[in-house]
Amino acid sequence: MKREIVAVIISMATLLAASVGTAHAQNSPAGAGIDAALRGAVERKDVPGVVALLIDRDRVLYQGAFGVSDVSTGRALTADALFRIASMTKAITSAAAMQLIEQGRFGLDDPVEKYLPEFA
Known part of the structure; x- marks a missing residue:
């Protein structure tokens, strides 16, 4: 079930980022929507953490990290986390x-x- 939820979140993030065109998603309503969706998944405990990066050729459209990388230590996720x-x-x-x-x-x-x- 958690994998399906993560897939939906990633799909939503992709669709939201695609809708911003040339605007930078993090400085737009779409970026705020992605943040809210990802943060919500962590707050509902659907996933312990999530990192998302959307690019268009050589331009970063969106980058965000929410939650923890290690549940036992509570170490926060960073945008450069490896999975x-x-x-x-x-x-x-x-x-x-x-x-x-x-x-x-x-x-x-x-x-x-x-x-x-x-x-x-």
Whole structure:
């Protein structure tokens, strides 16, 4: 259940940040909304802590950290905290690949060797 809640929060944060366009999300109502959603999840004890970073190419649109990194010590989370994301790299890579396909940079039916000749 907690994973679903975190996924919803991250989705909300992404949608809110996307709605700000070129404005800096932390200085906008969208940034305040992201802060409120993330802080709320921590206050409701859905998660002990959360760090979020949204970027657009080389620009930070939003960055925030709420809660604790270690429940037993109460150490606060910082924006540069590291997390073990386990098998999430597959989902992230798949999403990135689909974005490249949408941009026409490669196709689903292209052979791997076209981009990675060492796999020929």
